[in-house]
Amino acid sequence: MGKFISDKNINFSKWYNDIVIKADLAEHSDIRGCMIIKPYGYAIWEKIKAVLDNMFKKTGHLNAYFPLLIPKSFLSKESKHIDGFAKECAVVTHSKLKSINNEILIDDNSKLKEELIIRPTSETLIWHTYKKWIKSYKDLPLLINQWSNVIRWEIRTRLFLRTSEFLWQEGHTAHASSEEAIQEAILMRNIYNDFIKNWMAIETIMGIKTPKERFAGAIETYCIEGLMQDKKSLQMGTSHFLGQIFSKAFDVKFLDQNNNNNYVWSTSWGVSTRLMGALIMSHSDDKGLVLPPKLAPWQVVIIPVYDNDLIFNKISHLANNIMEKLNKVNITSIYDNKKYHRPGFKFSHYELKGVPIRITIGPNDLQDNTLEIFRRDTRKKMTIYKEELISTIENLLKEIQSNLYKRNKNHMINNTHFVDNYDDLKKTLNSKGGMIMSYWDGSQEIENKIKNETQASIICIADNKEKLSGKSIISKVKSNKRVLFAKSY
Amino acid sequence: MGKFISDKNINFSKWYNDIVIKADLAEHSDIRGCMIIKPYGYAIWEKIKAVLDNMFKKTGHLNAYFPLLIPKSFLSKESKHIDGFAKECAVVTHSKLKSINNEILIDDNSKLKEELIIRPTSETLIWHTYKKWIKSYKDLPLLINQWSNVIRWEIRTRLFLRTSEFLWQEGHTAHASSEEAIQEAILMRNIYNDFIKNWMAIETIMGIKTPKERFAGAIETYCIEGLMQDKKSLQMGTSHFLGQIFSKAFDVKFLDQNNNNNYVWSTSWGVSTRLMGALIMSHSDDKGLVLPPKLAPWQVVIIPVYDNDLIFNKISHLANNIMEKLNKVNITSIYDNKKYHRPGFKFSHYELKGVPIRITIGPNDLQDNTLEIFRRDTRKKMTIYKEELISTIENLLKEIQSNLYKRNKNHMINNTHFVDNYDDLKKTLNSKGGMIMSYWDGSQEIENKIKNETQASIICIADNKEKLSGKSIISKVKSNKRVLFAKSY
Structure with missing residues (x-):
């Protein structure tokens, strides 16, 4: 295959793009700024989602689903908010097409009375809804999250980092007091931070945004920043204390325990498929993607090396046996038995895909008491005793996870x-x-x-x-x- | 509270709507035809998703994500397909808003060169993409699924059953032969059937659609139908054999093992939040929702009955103890210790929400060797020995699940x-x-x-x-x- 990923130190942005494309994570579509997330990339995103979702639920948040389309008048209700999003809105104006002489045209009779905007974020629609849901202190706190797609029309796009459509989660909470809302905003920022450090193996800086850099409509934006390998920083998650901005714009009041009517206090918080960009840029090298074991779709790959079918069958038997044992201790693995690819091709392929550990099994390994394994992070080979295989792999996955974090932390300290x-x-x-x-x-x-x-x-x-x-x-x-x-x- | 759900036998459609609204499953939004799925409804949908997703993955399918927006010209490439969807398209025409004298208007300068349609289904976009992905038999079969939102502009809408925006999954597969594609279409129909019978506890009829009722662009539509309590049928899932319709429209060929170039064979298949409607209409009664235990967000509710704090604390202690034991055998439960609601209110509330089993704990139960439990499906109370509580509940959940299916099956047979x-x-x-x-x-x-x-x-x-x-x-x-x-x- 030769060298087909650009050199990280020469052209970081090309290197990044090469990895995204060649590791089959995502690709550009023909719709301006919208990407296609390919199965391998999506499998990583699913892991990210599952872990975060569990963290949200453990802290009392419930998932719900709100409409994709927001009436223009809702979006316009909060002036800073609309100013922040007006220039990147996908506007729906009609509801029908028609066919004339085999040409498909917009049906002008289907023009909407009011234009609808594809959500760039859902504060306005959700606060319009919360007005119906919140009457008294008994309805608070209201802790809701939504996993969804949003559109913010971008001119210059980069896969995962900046796309017109992206996938994300957006939390929207309502509280009886300012203090409680601030606590919630900080809690969610801390949950993101926990996830980014302990699962993504990325070192973080936490703080707040300056007024200039705040979310459109926030009183305070709590943020988490990481430092990529090209020494540029990336915002990885934000959590906003919104004060009473949206409750006032949408007139959402609650009856407190003393029978007074007060405006509700609120937060919103989100992370997106942008995290995929951070993951790729933080750990990968010139051989391709490097994944922290906790987020790798396959943690182990087994590759057979053989010259005849008899040997192949014996290796396959051993491989299946190993996979079963790994499965029992919740380690995911894949055995690549494709006959039309050679071992060298497979070695490069799974390095490119960032699989943390590779086990190679050749004819000699069938007799020997040892096996050779390869770790992706340091690209070092090691020989281990067969009977210690499972425990070695368990430990090695932990070590790779912590090594990646340490490496990233040192990078942050040194820079x-x-x-x-x-x-x-x-x-x-x-x-x-x-x-x-x-x-x-x-x-x-x-x-x-x-x-x-x-x-x-x-x-x-x-x-x-x-x-x-x-x-x-x-x-x-x-x-x-x-x-x-x-x-x- | 009195009677606040309409009588099922007098006005089925009002009864249905009452349950959806009052059990907090979903509500109408102010955007025509679009619903808001509330946390309790979404929790059921999440269970449905998780089970199906697992079934898809076990049969080799991978998830991916394709853009929300489809260029008008893609959608127009297959004539039957566009005929089927043209009259219900949400059309995006502009990408910016602007503010003039405090009024927010469309920015005419942002008119798109080509209109974009919010996906009503993704065959066209996906087959446009598959052209790049499929070159040889080595790339086949391609077995991809997507969980997403779609829009089909509906005039008359009903919560879950017919909404302009809905959530669904859409599988899109590509195969080297017609036989293999037909097998796939049937396999997926059978997976849906398995899920609907064994998880949703709904009896089904399987078959194919007549040409008139087929999906726009399909050669054969395999389908699953259920019979609701009002004796109307509901289509619950469809799986389409698409022949070479889309591969020809998008020119997707593959090199076979004899070096011949052939058009690919394909399928698509989907189920949507409509399944929620089927679930509600199949089992519920005039007291509210009835849920099969396998899909209930909470399988057991514990309600305390007390007249002083000392008793309340003792009951809470016992309740927590029971919840822990239930948790160990993977039974989900909730203890409703809210002080501002009376037991009678709670009884009705959880019946309305369809929680399969209720445990009531009063002062006497602290001494007695027995406890009273209530099953939602038959609304019968039973007294059981405390030491048999967990095993009784485990068995009872299975019995309720199978009883609901039997009841529904009899309904189908009798009608x-x-x-x-x-x-x-x-x-x-x-x-x-x-x-x-x-x-x-x-x-x-x-x-x-x-x-x-x-x-x-x-x-x-x-x-x-x-x-x-x-x-x-x-x-x-x-x-x-x-x-x-x-x-x-």
């Missing part, structure tokens, strides 16, 4: 630089890249200036439990806002 | 009538309703005449393994097409 003046910020950005930590006085003017001059934005105001403070960048004012500047996706 | 002349058909339809079995000569003229005169259509040509034959209705010609006439949803 986070503290500066306290603007010249150093510019120099460090140019020479090293990565995340630049500094203090900031809260001025949007300075934020804009730095963005315009360096392309780096404030990706977050980092959580600051230690209450550290220092000299702000440019203004030199003392501040406890520790912010991270980075070029980002 | 299926054989006739061999048109007068009897009309009389039986008027006096008894249900399914009318007869022989049919295959004439669409006769099919139309009967439909026009009686409102009953041929819901299916029943599978006829016994090769029975008889005198056709109206024409009196001998035929082995045993068909079922019924008024249907």
